[in-house]
Amino acid sequence: MSKTLVLCQNIGSTTILNYLCTQLNAENMDYDLGFPGRSDFIFEELIKRFQHLSKKINKIAVPKDYPPLKSPPVKEKLKKILAYQNYKAGLEYTAEIRPRAKLYLKNNKLPSFLSFSINSSQDLFAHENTWPLHEIVARNLSYYSDFLKKNNYTHIVTCADGVNGPIELLSMAEILGIQIIMLPYGFPLMVDLEISLKEKKENGKLITFKEKYGDLVEEKHTHWIKRGQNPGSLMFSPEYISILESFGLSLSNPWMISGNLADVLCCEGEENKNHYLEEGLSKDKIEVTGTPYGDIIFNVLSNHVTLKKSFEESSPLDKSKTYLLVSWPTSYHDKYNDKNEFKSYSEMTYHFFKDLVGIQGLEVLVSSHPAMSAEEVDIIKSTGAKLSHDNLIELIPQHDIFCSFFSSTTRWALACGKLVANYDMYDLGLNIYDNAPGFFNSNKKSDIVEFLKKISDSYEERHKLLIQQGSNKAQWTKIDGEATKRIIDLLR
Numbered sequence: 001m002s003k004t005l006v007l008c009q010n011i012g013s014t015t016i017l018n019y020l021c022t023q024l025n026a027e028n029m030d031y032d033l034g035f036p037g038r039s040d041f042i043f044e045e046l047i048k049r050f051q052h053l054s055k056k057i058n059k060i061a062v063p064k065d066y067p068p069l070k071s072p073p074v075k076e077k078l079k080k081i082l083a084y085q086n087y088k089a090g091l092e093y094t095a096e097i098r099p100r101a102k103l104y105l106k107n108n109k110l111p112s113f114l115s116f117s118i119n120s121s122q123d124l125f126a127h128e129n130t131w132p133l134h135e136i137v138a139r140n141l142s143y144y145s146d147f148l149k150k151n152n153y154t155h156i157v158t159c160a161d162g163v164n165g166p167i168e169l170l171s172m173a174e175i176l177g178i179q180i181i182m183l184p185y186g187f188p189l190m191v192d193l194e195i196s197l198k199e200k201k202e203n204g205k206l207i208t209f210k211e212k213y214g215d216l217v218e219e220k221h222t223h224w225i226k227r228g229q230n231p232g233s234l235m236f237s238p239e240y241i242s243i244l245e246s247f248g249l250s251l252s253n254p255w256m257i258s259g260n261l262a263d264v265l266c267c268e269g270e271e272n273k274n275h276y277l278e279e280g281l282s283k284d285k286i287e288v289t290g291t292p293y294g295d296i297i298f299n300v301l302s303n304h305v306t307l308k309k310s311f312e313e314s315s316p317l318d319k320s321k322t323y324l325l326v327s328w329p330t331s332y333h334d335k336y337n338d339k340n341e342f343k344s345y346s347e348m349t350y351h352f353f354k355d356l357v358g359i360q361g362l363e364v365l366v367s368s369h370p371a372m373s374a375e376e377v378d379i380i381k382s383t384g385a386k387l388s389h390d391n392l393i394e395l396i397p398q399h400d401i402f403c404s405f406f407s408s409t410t411r412w413a414l415a416c417g418k419l420v421a422n423y424d425m426y427d428l429g430l431n432i433y434d435n436a437p438g439f440f441n442s443n444k445k446s447d448i449v450e451f452l453k454k455i456s457d458s459y460e461e462r463h464k465l466l467i468q469q470g471s472n473k474a475q476w477t478k479i480d481g482e483a484t485k486r487i488i489d490l491l492r
Contacts, residue, residue: 001030001154002029002030002154002155002491002492003030003031003032003151003152003153003154003155004024004029004030004031004032004153004154004155004156004157004491005031005032005034005148005151005153005155005156005157006020006021006024006031006032006033006034006156006157007034007035007036007156007157007158007159007166007169008033008034008035008046008050008057009035009036009037009158009159009160009165009166010042010159011042011045011046011049011370012185012186013159013185014046014049014050015185015293015296015391015393016159016183016185016291016292016293017050017157017159017183017185018049018050018053019292019293019295019296019484020157020183020292020484020487020488021033021050021053021055022053023292023484023485023488024488024491025053027488029488029491031055031491032055032058032151032153033050033053033055033056033057033058034057034058034059034060035057035058035059035060036060036166036169037059037060037061038061043057043059060144060147060166060169062139062140062143062144063143066139066142066143067139067142068135068138068139068141068142133239133240133243134243134246137168137240137243137244137247138247140168140169141168141171141172141247144168144169144172144173145172145175145176148172148173148176148178149176153173153178154178154179155178155179155180155181155490155491156170156173156178156179156180156181157181157183157491158170158180158181158182158183158262159182159183159184159185160182160188160257160258161180161182161258161259161260161261161262162188162251162254162256162257162258162259162260162261163193163235163236163251163254163257164188164257165260165261167244167249167251167261168244168249170261171244171249171261174261179263179264180261180262180263180264181262181263181264181266181487181490181491182258182259182262182264182265182266183266183487184258184265184266184267184268184272184291185408186408187272187408187411187432188257188258189257189275189279189432190255190256190257190279191430191432192257193235193255193257194229194230195428197226197229197230197233198230199335200233201230201233206230206233207233207234207235207236207237207238208232208233208234209224209225209232209234209238210232211237211238212238212239213238213239213242214234214238216238216242217234217238217241217242220242220245221241221242221245221250223252223253223254224236224241224251224254226255235254253279253280256279256280256281258276258281259276259281259282259285259286262285263285264285264286264287264490265281265285265286265287266287266289266291266487266490267286267287267288267289268288268289268290268291268293268294268411268415268476268477269288269290269411269415269474269475269476269477269478270288270475271411271435271436271475271476272411272476272477273286273288275432287486287490289483289486289487289490290477290478290479290480290482290483290486291477291483292483292484292487293393293412293477294412294415294477294478294479294480294481294483295479295481295482295483295484296391296393296394297393297394297396297397297412297415297416297479298479298480298481299481300394300397300398301397301479302481304397304398307397307398310397311397311416311417311479313470314417314466314467314469314470314471315463315466315467316400316459316462316463316466317398317399317400319459320361320459321361321362321363322361322362322363322400322401322452322455322456322462323363323365323398323399323400323401324356324362324363324364324365324399324400324401324402324403324452325365325367325392325395325396325398325399325401325402325403325413326353326356326364326365326366326367326385326402326403326404327367327369327392327402327403327404327407327409328349328366328367328368328369328372328380328404329369329404329405329407329425330369330371330372330376331345331376332345332426333345335426336426336427339426339427339443340425340426340427341425341443341444341445345376346375346376346379348425348445349376349379349380350379350382350383351445352423352445352448352449353366353379353380353383353384353385354383355445355449356383356385356449356452357383357384357385359449359452359453359456360456360457361456361457362452362453362456364385364386365385365386365387365388365395365399366380366385366386366387366388367387367388367389367390367392367395368380368387368389392409393409393412396409396412396413396416396418397416397418399418400418400419400455400462400466401418401419401420401421401452401455402418402419402420402421403420403421403422403423403448403452404420404422404423405422405423405424405425405426406422406424406428406430406432410422410433410439411433411476411477412476412477414433414436414438414439414469414472414473414476415473415474415476415477415479416473416479417438417466417469417470417473418438418466418469419438419439419440419455419462419465419466419469420433420436420438420439420440421440421448421451421452422439422440422441422442423442423443423445423448424441424442424443425443425445426443427443429443435472435475436469436472436476437465437468437469437471437472438465438466438468438469438472439469
């Protein structure tokens with residue numbers, strides 16, 4: 001009998017996981033919900049969003065007093081540290097020991113070189129009043145091992161399995177032979193890490209291998225070191241990387257966000273598959289299943305004759321009106337103020353929507369970002385634009401055009417055969433959607449407004465572009481209502 005642990009890691013993944021779990025209920029599949037984090041706010045929000053499933057969400061938080069895999073008596077915890085020479089000596093045998101790491105951890109034992117020494121001058125861990133980091137990792141692994149064994153899980157569904165995921169939990173699942181299924185909810189790509197590194201560098205928070213104990217990473221674990229842009233950067237501290245590696249835990253490619261620890265990545269379509277392959281993911285891990293987002297769209301189309309006809313024929317919804325859906329982001333002016341053509345987010349928001357509302361025949365509906373303030377929402381309302389709090393995915397097939405700022409939801413608009421007007425308001429210059437004939441991109445408000453005016457003024461032009469995008473839509477995902485079933489079949 002199979003039993004699945006569905007990991008709910010953040011609020012952004014709730015739509016796709018909600019749909020998956022609803023179908024798991026319908027199939028009478030045995031599963032648990034788990035939150036591998038400590039944020040009480042996120043945990044409480046997840047409880048609200050999943051309450052209709054009648055399933056308790058387990059908070060997978062390691063107790064501070066949980067016994068580690070192996071721990072000698074500690075009389076003075078601030079002096080008991082993992083000495084540098086022991087660390088370095090042990091790491092010389094990492095390549096030899098790693099194949100045996102699974103055996104060590106299954107037997108609740110640590111590799112023998114993980115010994116303690118009293119030598120404060122060689123303390124790897126700079127923060128006082130904390131347990132040494134290696135013992136925290138040992139405690140985490142011990143708890144995760146007991147948790148996974150106790151519940152007899154055969155599968156784990158996760159929306160993140162790289163540097164942005166619960167590495168220790170998933171690594172222990174891998175050691176125990178639990179199959180890990182990666183279900184992307186966004187469009188995580190290496191360029192996201194590049195952007196993150198750039199921000200850290202500007203804020204003086206960039207980690208590099210030149211820091212304390214970075215020589216261990218440079219000597220033994222060079223795949224953690226960034227090449228190309230931002231060379232020498234690390235996503236984690238050198239000591240944490242060294243500790244992971246000393247336990248036999250690692251990521252095959254830390255700079256590939258998806259597919260590191262997963263046995264199977266549920267790929268949405270051929271366009272996404274090509275991106276994953278370009279970033280180095282093994283084709284053997286990729287299963288083109290489609291996505292639950294596509295099933296949500298399929299259900300909407302099935303219940304509306306006009307929407308279904310528009311989808312199948314790649315035609316406008318109406319001859320006299322053009323329906324525009326805008327997914328408006330929260331402000332990034334604090335990070336990219338110099339890249340935006342307006343001095344403030346409020347000014348940009350007002351002028352953008354004021355111009356859109358003034359286009360004759362264009363029906364504008366706005367889906368505002370949850371993080372927007374009440375004042376920012378009021379600015380949109382003041383222009384006469386209508387706002388909606390309905391599910392964004394369900395709104396897409398009800399419109400002709402989708403406008404956003406490189407939202408990952410853009411994929412589903414393209415898969416639905418819709419035109420996309422991407423306002424690159426902070427000049428990121430990404431090219432991830434350039435293969436779609438229905439994708440228009442500009443970092444100038446005036447260009448976006450002019451494009452929308454042109455489309456709205458001409459039914460023929462609108463229809464022509466929709467037909468072009470219609471020929472490409474299946475590349476983004478197959479909308480056949482069977483994607484979630486294909487994913488569930490992997491859990492049997």
